[in-house]
Amino acid sequence: MIKLEHIVKTFQGSSEQGTVDAVRDVSLTIEDGEIFGIIGFSGAGKSTLVRCINLLTRPTSGKVTIDGKDMLGLTPGELRESRKKIGMIFQHFNLMPSRTVFGNVAYPLKGSGLSKQEIAGRVRELLELVEITEKENVYPSQLSGGQKQRVAIARALANDPKILLCDEATSALDPQTTASILQLLKSLSKKLGITVVVITHEMEVVKSICQRVAVMEDGKVVELGDVFDIFAKPKEAITRDFIKTASKLSKIDKLLEQDSPFLQMQSGDKLVRLTYIQKDVSEPLISELSRKFDLEVNIILADVEIVGDAPIGGTVVIFHGEHEQIETALQYLEEKNIGVEVLRNA
């Protein structure tokens, strides 16, 4: 368990520049085995906060406790030993260019008491784990971004850490590669039972692997909770902004703005945005509506995804039918705890 209490980090800027409050009084607890996301725009203080976990940055004040151990009270030697149990991967991979893949993964194993053969065995095991065995004797400059990150993950896992910190680990990768690295992290977390802390500025990343997320703004955690709940009922404006970037439903605003011919409506029609904000929506909602209320339901946009094992997202639809029926249908939906937002009446 990682416990951060009242973490403050103030950087002494260059002489006249004054100070920078990178992290202001952040407290949070990350449970064993969970994949925890920290999202925020550039400069929000995400990296600084995460570096306070392995003390690459020492907080100005506050308390860092990992598995009951007060990290700030450790001697330098004890801190180095603890760091071996906290892996870290980076946006730019940070592989050593003069060492081969093997050499990079073997780096943290030196001085671990393993013999040469044991180290070689361990390295191969790790390369297998991240599925990149064939590149053992290749230098990093000959690898693709995704392959580099796999090697970096293998290196970070060399000493069997209980925690893996990922600072924008997929920000330099294309969407496909990002997805494959995220899946790898997810499966590793499951297989090895490690706690994963993921820093990102992309809601897609949070959505695809995190169980809980903290939203950071200006050095503070402004919102924290279950990823599903955050998606379903974001409280802060910044959270809504992040969610919008990850949802295709926001396209409707553009269509409305442009008065798209795509949104042709007859008198009495209603353009409605339906959002699923509860975990148990699984019935075939649209067909049910058309059957039950004798309506024509025309789907304009749909974006439903599985987040934390439950569908989230929604649809934008045009209801065509008797006015009364449409009204009852909307009421019915609200009773079922579905977010209903009438975008336009014709």
Next chain:
Amino acid sequence: MPEWLLNLMPNVIVKWPDYLEAIRDTLLMEVWAGSICFVIGLFLGVVITVTKPGGILPNRVIYQILDKAVNLFRSIPFIILLTALMPLSRWIMGTAIYVRGVIVPLVFGSVPFFVRQVEAALAQTDDGLVEASLSMGSSPMEVIFRVYLRESLAPLARATTITAISLLGLTAMAGAVGAGGLGDFAIRYGHDRNMADITWITVITLVIAVSIVQFVGGWIAKKNTH
């Protein structure tokens, strides 16, 4: 001895033993001063790099003293160092002449230059590598040896090459104050006695020496670039 060779460089043939001795003396100066300079310069270059603000072992006092001392010695012309350091040389080496006598000034003349070269070479190390290595639990010593030095082999080879070549220039100057070597050889005969062929053979010898150093340095740098 073929006739044409005698015609081409009559004096060189006559002074052949002096020529060999000059080469030996230059080599002695280069190797001794160069080795000492390499060890001290590398050490100080590492110290400056790690004690810099934001380095892995920041220390204002040590950094400022070293930085200022390097600047001071770099701004003193070598010919002045040669004479100014005579007492120190006498004290350390027991003499201020011959090859033994100029090792001290040669070291003082080349170390500051090499320190800056090392500093520049190490500065090319990506901060991310240092950070990654610290995150894996490396100690500062491990970061120095396994990251800074190990990852900078190519730029360090280039820095050493440049310094070795510039040191060769210094040894020629040292010759002028009685250290012997190729500089002394060229001035004594080539210049003072107007023996042009001696000047030429000295220049050619130095060009060959520089080329060899450059080639070896370049080869090491290339082998360590991936």
